[in-house]
Amino acid sequence: MTAKWLIPTVIYILALAGLGITSKYALRELKWHHLIFWSGVGYVVLVIGLLIFGQTSVQWTAGSGWAALGAAAVITALFMFFVALSTGEASKVVPISAGYPAVTVILAALFLSEGITVAKALGVVLVVGGVVVLTTAE
Incomplete structure (x- = not known):
């Protein structure tokens, strides 16, 4: 039996690989801060969908602080990734970030x-x- 984590992990790998390429294409016409905006739009759409379909709710527990720190880490990572891609080659930025x-x-x-x-x-x-x-x- 395949581990439950394997398929989401493979999708994660493919999505991150695509992120490097699609971001580099976008950066031909846009600045890195525009990519941050569109990433935010994507997160808002995802959260609305999760709320509509009852897959999440707003909870304040001991884990909420850790979740907020994790979110800050993801935002910082994506922000720095876009800045790096705006000045460097995807074939170098992506492997180093990996x-x-x-x-x-x-x-x-x-x-x-x-x-x-x-x-x-x-x-x-x-x-x-x-x-x-x-x-x-x-």
């Missing part, structure tokens, strides 16, 4: 008490090595 799993492994060990196994450490080395190869190859 190095975040290495940082996540380290932060998860520090803040979530998740262990760093040999396999995870090797994965971090491979991610960093892959980023170096992709961004320095001509």
